[in-house]
Amino acid sequence: EAQVTQNPRYLITVTGKKLTVTCSQNMNHEYMSWYRQDPGLGLRQIYYSMNVEVTDKGDVPEGYKVSRKEKRNFPLILESPSPNQTSLYFCASSLGRNRPSTEAFFGQGTRLTVV
Amino acid sequence: DAKTTQPNSMESNEEEPVHLPCNHSTISGTDYIHWYRQLPSQGPEYVIHGLTSNVNNRMASLAIAEDRKSSTLILHRATLRDAAVYYCILRAYQTGANNLFFGTGTRLTVIP
Numbered sequence: 001e002a003q004v005t006q007n008p009r010y011l012i013t014v015t016g017k018k019l020t021v022t023c024s025q026n027m028n029h030e031y032m033s034w035y036r037q038d039p040g041l042g043l044r045q046i047y048y049s050m051n052v053e054v055t056d057k058g059d060v061p062e063g064y065k066v067s068r069k070e071k072r073n074f075p076l077i078l079e080s081p082s083p084n085q086t087s088l089y090f091c092a093s094s095l096g097r098n099r100p101s102t103e104a105f106f107g108q109g110t111r112l113t114v115v
Numbered sequence: 116d117a118k119t120t121q122p123n124s125m126e127s128n129e130e131e132p133v134h135l136p137c138n139h140s141t142i143s144g145t146d147y148i149h150w151y152r153q154l155p156s157q158g159p160e161y162v163i164h165g166l167t168s169n170v171n172n173r174m175a176s177l178a179i180a181e182d183r184k185s186s187t188l189i190l191h192r193a194t195l196r197d198a199a200v201y202y203c204i205l206r207a208y209q210t211g212a213n214n215l216f217f218g219t220g221t222r223l224t225v226i227p
Contacts, residue, residue: 004158031213043159043217050213058214090158094213100147100206101166104215106158 002027006091006107013081013114021076021110023091029105031094032074033058034066036087037109043090049074050097081114088112119203124222127193135188135221137203142183147206150177150188151215152199159202159217162188198225 004025013019025032033048035058045058049068063085065077074093078085088111094104120138127133139148150162163170163177165186170177176189190197202220206212 033214035217042219043215045214045216048211048214056211092158092215096213098209098212100145100209100212101164102213103161103164104151104159104213106160109156109158 002105004091004093004105004107006089006110008110009108010111011113013112015082015114016080019078019081019112021078021089021091021112023074023076023107024072025074025091025093025105026072027093027095027105028071029093029095030071030097031102032068033092033104034064034074034076035090035092036060037090038087046076046089078112081112083114086112086114119205119218121201121203121218121221123219124224126224126226127190128226129195130192133190133193133197133223135190135201135203135223136185137187138185139203139205140184142205143207145207146183148177148179148183148186149204149206149215150175151202151204151217152197153202153220154196154199159215162201164206193223193225195225195227198223 034046035043047066049055091107094102149164151159153159165177178187200220
């Protein structure tokens, strides 16, 4: 089954403790992306990757890092989480680069709380 | 990026057709019109997309105005499972074309 898998689904952590949210897709997609969703602000893009070793900032990249060492994985790293990073996070993937006609697949989300 | 305008909310009775409108008056000739929906507690889900012609798939139909300045997502028989936020998104052939920019969408309530 084609899917995007995020882990963990829920995470409560303390300020400053480094964490990684993993994202993996099994569709051989070149493009992957991270979004955060907050009440009243909607879905906003954090980072995206057009292919292995190619990443770029989205609209709200501050406080986040990403890496793309393998095509299937695109982890989101919070090196020093702060309470304003409490949010619902989604990973997405789609086929091709700079192709506006492709369908994007989303993970089930990771609800992160930073206390 | 060209912007879209959607009503904040709509209601429909179960098993009735639903027409969700989207205005995109600044659309360019190469912009694709995409629709996604987000069910409660889930990630966004692709529904349908089109360029100029009307499109049908197993989930919905997309009717695109002749001047392409508006489009309508049609759910032929709404079910309770269709209650979601529906997003109309434009995507152009450009660097970063895979990126999706979500607006506020239309929250669809289905009444049993």
